[in-house]
Amino acid sequence: MNHTCSLEHTLRHVRQYAGISQKQDINQLAPRLRPLPEGWHPNGDDAAAIPNAGGYSLLAMEGFLNDFVESDPWFAGWCGVMVNISDIAAMGGHPQAVVNALWNHDSDNARLILEGMTAAADTFGVPIVGGHTNLRANQPQLAVGILGRSRTLLSAFNAQPGQIIVAAIDLRGAFRKPYLNWNAATTATPDQLRADIALLPEIADQRLATAAKDISQAGLLGTSLMLLESSAVGAAISLDNIPKPSGVNWKDWLCAFPSFGYILTTDAASLPALLNRFHKRNISAAAIGAITDTNQLWVTQGQEEQLFWDLNTSSLTGLHRQPSAENMTFED
Numbered sequence: 001m002n003h004t005c006s007l008e009h010t011l012r013h014v015r016q017y018a019g020i021s022q023k024q025d026i027n028q029l030a031p032r033l034r035p036l037p038e039g040w041h042p043n044g045d046d047a048a049a050i051p052n053a054g055g056y057s058l059l060a061m062e063g064f065l066n067d068f069v070e071s072d073p074w075f076a077g078w079c080g081v082m083v084n085i086s087d088i089a090a091m092g093g094h095p096q097a098v099v100n101a102l103w104n105h106d107s108d109n110a111r112l113i114l115e116g117m118t119a120a121a122d123t124f125g126v127p128i129v130g131g132h133t134n135l136r137a138n139q140p141q142l143a144v145g146i147l148g149r150s151r152t153l154l155s156a157f158n159a160q161p162g163q164i165i166v167a168a169i170d171l172r173g174a175f176r177k178p179y180l181n182w183n184a185a186t187t188a189t190p191d192q193l194r195a196d197i198a199l200l201p202e203i204a205d206q207r208l209a210t211a212a213k214d215i216s217q218a219g220l221l222g223t224s225l226m227l228l229e230s231s232a233v234g235a236a237i238s239l240d241n242i243p244k245p246s247g248v249n250w251k252d253w254l255c256a257f258p259s260f261g262y263i264l265t266t267d268a269a270s271l272p273a274l275l276n277r278f279h280k281r282n283i284s285a286a287a288i289g290a291i292t293d294t295n296q297l298w299v300t301q302g303q304e305e306q307l308f309w310d311l312n313t314s315s316l317t318g319l320h321r322q323p324s325a326e327n328m329t330f331e332d
Contacts, residue, residue: 007239007301010250011221011308017255019217023226026317044230044317045156046087046214047148058148060087068179069140073109075176075186077116080144082185082259083214085124088148089197090214090262091155092204095148097129103137110135113142123190124197152204154212154264159231161293163210163265167220168278168285170196170260171245180252182245185259196260196281208266208274215261219254224263225297225309225316232320234294234311239301243284265291 014020036042041049047060062083069076081098088095100117104110110133121128126146173184185193203209213227220242228235244253260283266274271287278285295311309316 007299007304007306010254011299011306013251014219014221014254015308017219019219019255020222023218023222023316030317041153041155042157046090047093049091049150049153055149055151056153058088058091058093058150060084061143061145063143066139066141069113069142070109073112073140074116076142077113078120078186080142081117081120081124081126084144084146085126085197086214088146089200090212091150092153092201093148093150094201095124095126095146097127098144098146099129100131101143102131103134103141105137105139107135109140123193125194150201150204152207154200154204154209156211156213156227156230159211159227159233159265159291161233161291163267163291164271164287165235165237165289165291166264166266166274166285167242167288168262168264168283169243169258171243171284173259180256182256182258196283199277199281200262203274203277208270208277209264211265213263215258215263217257219256221254221297221299221308227263228297229311229316229320232295234292234296235289236292236298236300237289239299241286241288243286
């Protein structure tokens with residue numbers, strides 16, 4: 001099979017992936033939301049950023065698929081804490097505390113969820129400070145919220161044409177089947193995980209990057225697309241440059257949800273220092289493309305090039321850079 005067919009097939013599969021279609025659900029609700037107060041950071045980022053005297057208070061929340069919570073409750077609880085911490089880090093922030101909403105009909109399943117949350121909270125040094133519990137529900141359900149703080153924001157709204165796109169992913173893991181969750185966390189030491197997460201606020205404070213987004217259930221290309229939509233820009237990304245574990249095919253990897261994975265934008269002068277920060281922590285990082293002014297996401301592999309998405313004709317979340325008076329509140 002030649003590169004053209006292979007790339008077309010891969011991108012078609014990724015476009016149809018559930019993680020991307022779930023992000024499109026935001027489009028149905030965003031127009032009905034009220035404007036934010038004057039001067040607040042626009043929503044659509046990995047966390048809401050509320051200005052205060054020392055910088056920003058950060059708020060984020062994640063809900064989880066019921067099948068995942070029922071079939072792998074301990075790991076669902078762990079992920080409830082971990083992915084929220086990743087969202088705070090993507091904003092250049094430090095996590096402070098988490099809360100949960102745990103609904104269940106099985107006390108053993110609920111106990112395993114809380115044990116997973118507690119293990120992650122202890123590992124990352126972020127306390128669980130409250131929540132809501134209902135053990136009389138008809139199925140397992142989990143949502144986790146987090147509070148954080150940031151001095152200098154990394155934001156999906158900060159990408160500019162001409163900037164370089166960097167992917168930073170911890171490849172020291174494996175898929176936790178049956179889902180495409182790339183787990184490089186539960187076998188790592190607490191010291192390693194805390195120092196790795198601390199990279200993002202350090203990068204923000206040193207202004208080595210301006211825009212960032214945590215690679216989510218939408219996968220690497222879907223997450224990149226969300227960043228592009230927020231900043232009202234486009235991009236050209238090369239598959240050949242994306243860090244990828246050996247033995248993993250592109251269809252799976254582009255839909256994967258890594259335990260540590262970020263998309264960032266930077267300039268040529270800051271690129272070496274940015275990459276070095278990740279490499280010193282044994283995290284794979286590389287320049288994978290560039291920001292353009294097209295509002296389109298193009299993907300290359302070898303000599304072949306394909307259009308992945310055209311934001312001019314098809315929005316993803318409907319959340320993008322706007323005058324502050326029109327900013328909308330929403331958590332993605």
